[in-house]
Amino acid sequence: MTAKLRSTLLAPTLAIAFSALLCALALLASGANPADALGVMIGHVGKGQVAVDIVNSTAIYMLAALAAAIGFQMNLLNIGIEGQYRIGALVAAIVGSALVLPPVLHWLVILVVASLAGALWALLPAILKVTRGVHEVLSTIMMNAIAFGLAAYLIRRDMFGILVGNNVSTEPIPDSGRVPGIDLGDRGTVFGLVFLAVVVAAVYGIVMKRTRFGFELKASGESPTAAAAGGVNAKKMVVVSLLVSGAVAGLVGMPEILGRDHAYTLNFAAGYGFAGIGIALLGRNHPVGIAFGSLLWAFLEKSKVALDNVGVPREIATIMQGSIVLSVVVAYEIVKRMDLAAEQRRVGRALGTAKPAEQVGGDGK
Amino acid sequence: MSTADTGPGSSVMTMPAAPRRRTLPAWAIFLIGVVAVVGVLATTSYLTGKPALTSSLTMQNTVTLGVPILLAGLGGIWAERSGMINIGLEGMMVLGTWGAAWGGLHGGPWVAVLSGALFGALGGLLHAIATVTFGVNHIVSGVAINLLGMGVTKYLAVLIFEPLSQNPRDSPPIEQFETFSAQPLGDWLTDLENEQRVVISDVAGLLGGLVTRVSPMLIITILLVVGTYLVLWRSRFGLRLRSCGENPVAAESLGVNVYFHKYVAVVMSGALAGIGGAALVLGSSPSIYSEGQTANRGFIGLAAMIFGNWTPGGTLAGATLFGYADGLRLSAGPETVHALLYAAVISAGLLVIWQLWRRKWRTAMLAAVGAVVVYALYYASDELPTQFLPYTPHIITLVVLALAAQRLRPPAANGVPYRRGEGD
Numbered sequence: 206m207t208a209k210l211r212s213t214l215l216a217p218t219l220a221i222a223f224s225a226l227l228c229a230l231a232l233l234a235s236g237a238n239p240a241d242a243l244g245v246m247i248g249h250v251g252k253g254q255v256a257v258d259i260v261n262s263t264a265i266y267m268l269a270a271l272a273a274a275i276g277f278q279m280n281l282l283n284i285g286i287e288g289q290y291r292i293g294a295l296v297a298a299i300v301g302s303a304l305v306l307p308p309v310l311h312w313l314v315i316l317v318v319a320s321l322a323g324a325l326w327a328l329l330p331a332i333l334k335v336t337r338g339v340h341e342v343l344s345t346i347m348m349n350a351i352a353f354g355l356a357a358y359l360i361r362r363d364m365f366g367i368l369v370g371n372n373v374s375t376e377p378i379p380d381s382g383r384v385p386g387i388d389l390g391d392r393g394t395v396f397g398l399v400f401l402a403v404v405v406a407a408v409y410g411i412v413m414k415r416t417r418f419g420f421e422l423k424a425s426g427e428s429p430t431a432a433a434a435g436g437v438n439a440k441k442m443v444v445v446s447l448l449v450s451g452a453v454a455g456l457v458g459m460p461e462i463l464g465r466d467h468a469y470t471l472n473f474a475a476g477y478g479f480a481g482i483g484i485a486l487l488g489r490n491h492p493v494g495i496a497f498g499s500l501l502w503a504f505l506e507k508s509k510v511a512l513d514n515v516g517v518p519r520e521i522a523t524i525m526q527g528s529i530v531l532s533v534v535v536a537y538e539i540v541k542r543m544d545l546a547a548e549q550r551r552v553g554r555a556l557g558t559a560k561p562a563e564q565v566g567g568d569g570k
Numbered sequence: 571m572s573t574a575d576t577g578p579g580s581s582v583m584t585m586p587a588a589p590r591r592r593t594l595p596a597w598a599i600f601l602i603g604v605v606a607v608v609g610v611l612a613t614t615s616y617l618t619g620k621p622a623l624t625s626s627l628t629m630q631n632t633v634t635l636g637v638p639i640l641l642a643g644l645g646g647i648w649a650e651r652s653g654m655i656n657i658g659l660e661g662m663m664v665l666g667t668w669g670a671a672w673g674g675l676h677g678g679p680w681v682a683v684l685s686g687a688l689f690g691a692l693g694g695l696l697h698a699i700a701t702v703t704f705g706v707n708h709i710v711s712g713v714a715i716n717l718l719g720m721g722v723t724k725y726l727a728v729l730i731f732e733p734l735s736q737n738p739r740d741s742p743p744i745e746q747f748e749t750f751s752a753q754p755l756g757d758w759l760t761d762l763e764n765e766q767r768v769v770i771s772d773v774a775g776l777l778g779g780l781v782t783r784v785s786p787m788l789i790i791t792i793l794l795v796v797g798t799y800l801v802l803w804r805s806r807f808g809l810r811l812r813s814c815g816e817n818p819v820a821a822e823s824l825g826v827n828v829y830f831h832k833y834v835a836v837v838m839s840g841a842l843a844g845i846g847g848a849a850l851v852l853g854s855s856p857s858i859y860s861e862g863q864t865a866n867r868g869f870i871g872l873a874a875m876i877f878g879n880w881t882p883g884g885t886l887a888g889a890t891l892f893g894y895a896d897g898l899r900l901s902a903g904p905e906t907v908h909a910l911l912y913a914a915v916i917s918a919g920l921l922v923i924w925q926l927w928r929r930k931w932r933t934a935m936l937a938a939v940g941a942v943v944v945y946a947l948y949y950a951s952d953e954l955p956t957q958f959l960p961y962t963p964h965i966i967t968l969v970v971l972a973l974a975a976q977r978l979r980p981p982a983a984n985g986v987p988y989r990r991g992e993g994d
Binding site: 224231235263282284329333338339342343344346347348350351353354355357358361414482483486519520521523524525526527528530533534535541542552 | 603606657696700704705706707709711712714715718719720721724725728729746865866869872873876955957958960961964965967968971972
């Protein structure tokens with residue numbers, strides 16, 4: 206068990222160290238001092254509302270990463286989270302502002318609507334995948350682009366948009382539909398829906414580990430032929446997992462909309478979907494790994510402002526994020542090979558003591 | 571990218587249903603296709619009264635916008651023919667746009683193309699190291715390279731371009747290629763186009779767009795298409811490369827260095843995507859690098875490759891389709907893009923007749939229903955909402971993928987991890 210834990214932690218540690226080194230070199234090349242930059246990044250956390258912002262962002266990234274992880278479990282790459290959460294947020298904001306319901310029920314309904322809208326946006330790629338064999342990566346990327354167009358269309362002032370100041374947004378969601386946060390005074394407000402991310406992560410963890418559905422999902426991902434032989438309907442699993450992934454993706458925008466903005470605005474945040482894919486890879490689809498990955502990602506994201514203030518290009522944080530993802534997948538592969546080689550040596554030794562050496566030579570492949 | 575990975579039974583889909591009685595040579599299919607497309611467009615242009623559908627301006631835009639897609643598609647062919655899925659084309663293209671702007675600032679357009687290729691190739695090399703040497707999942711590595719490409723490019727743009735252009739998102743304009751026109755052919759075609767005679771003017775417009783203000787970029791691209799065909803299908807090296815994509819273990823047993831061929835293929839793929847980025851920079855006016863310039867064209871290039879059944883000629887057709895959709899929205903308004911629906915109705919109508927003639931009743935029925943639905947859409951609306959206009963190529967990509975992904979045959983070992991000496 207400890208050996209397993211070691212090899213699980215080794216890869217991300219290696220990857221983060223390697224990426225940090227890479228970024229330090231990039232900073233040196235551009236004439237900045239990496240130690241100063243790191244100091245500024247860490248010092249920034251203690252200032253103003255930054256710590257609370259990081260917690261809030263962590264929750265959002267967790268939701269996005271969990272959505273990606275559900276797809277990854279069966280080797281489906283749902284790039285469409287970006288579009289799914291946009292549509293989910295927009296539809297939820299429109300429906301939420303039109304409904305009149307008692308407090309808790311109101312925002313629960315909004316969450317359900319957001320999920321359904323996200324799942325609906327994943328439906329077409331799922332259908333195309335199982336009926337026409339269209340690869341989900343291509344179809345979901347196109348759906349992302351179309352989601353941007355649809356969002357821009359629906360928020361037009363002759364559709365659902367209204368002018369607030371000099372920004373266009375949807376009608377505000379009434380008080381009953383807002384989720385109260387935890388007010389920490391000067392430190393900011395922790396979104397109430399931070400707990401939604403924790404709940405979704407827990408449910409995901411339990412479903413994957415303890416239920417038949419989770420088992421079938423993982424089995425289809427690891428060996429489609431074995432799963433099919435075991436009676437798993439591959440096409441059904443593709444549709445279900447893409448829809449569930451889309452449903453979770455639909456929730457990504459909710460902490461911000463129900464906790465802070467109370468409407469879908471023209472400058473609604475973009476990019477959570479792609480971050481979620483990176484974080485799911487970093488956390489290896491494990492809920493705890495995803496939580497830590499999200500925290501790291503949120504920290505890097507929020508430190509961009511601090512870097513700007515000391516004259517270091519903020520994009521170094523983006524490079525760091527990208528290189529962490531690439532080096533972590535490489536590191537996992539290396540650690541896997543090391544483990545495999547160690548296992549083969551162990552088996553070889555065990556067999557070698559029991560049998561004459563020439564019979565062991567056969568498993569050299 | 572493999573489109574036939576939906577599990578058991580999918581291999582049936584990729585097999586030809588029955589031995590065909592006789593196949594037309596490729597050039598004949600190509601000619602029939604061109605005539606059919608021009609015919610449909612000319613008819614639509616006449617019936618809807620939208621001459622912009624076949625104007626020379628539209629054709630010029632088609633070329634300018636189709637070239638980057640075509641180059642990305644060619645990059646896809648190189649990688650996937652060797653069995654390597656390359657989702658990272660988009661990131662390599664982004665690197666190419668930066669490289670082209672940087673090279674162009676220092677040495678003019680030719681240096682821009684070379685430097686774009688170099689930067690794209692670096693992205694390709696990274697993908698090759700991760701996937702070939704370390705055996706990382708191809709798609710995962712590609713996604714990471716897209717993230718990384720965007721990050722590195724933004725960083726470099728802030729570092730190098732911002733002091734020059736005072737804008738972190740743009741580079742200063744670089745020198746463009748000198749364009750040339752085939753005279754007096756161009757003028758004659760322009761005159762003919764302006765007479766607005768049915769069909770003749772349409773053909774003149776489309777041809778005129780091809781021969782006026784031709785950029786050397788188009789010539790480079792055509793040479794690369796032909797070169798790709800010759801190298802991959804008519805040389806010993808190409809045969810070995812493609813064998814790595816069909817059955818790497820068999821190739822290995824015949825003494826082919828699979829790692830080497832995969833490396834070359836993926837680096838070349840990155841270089842082509844990088845040249846595509848350079849074409850984007852040189853094709854925009856003014857010629858600048860700007861953030862978000864690629865707008866998923868790397869992915870659309872992959873779609874063009876799938877549409878073209880992993881062949882250069884087919885990819886050319888796919889890229890022309892997407893380039894046309896993109897070019898049309900630039901040269902004409904939303905009403906004209908809306909007229910494409912009408913063209914779709916005519917195409918579906920032709921499909922119905924063709925399927926009836928082949929006695930495929932069910933397909934004919936489906937096509938007829940499709941035609942009626944699209945016609946209803948066309949009739950019920952006057953124009954495409956402007957917000958959707960930038961996404962016309964994406965919508966068309968989705969429709970084309972849905973309709974075209976049937977009789978395709980991706981390389982057999984596409985995306986399958988390979989390690990030397992581990993074959994069974």
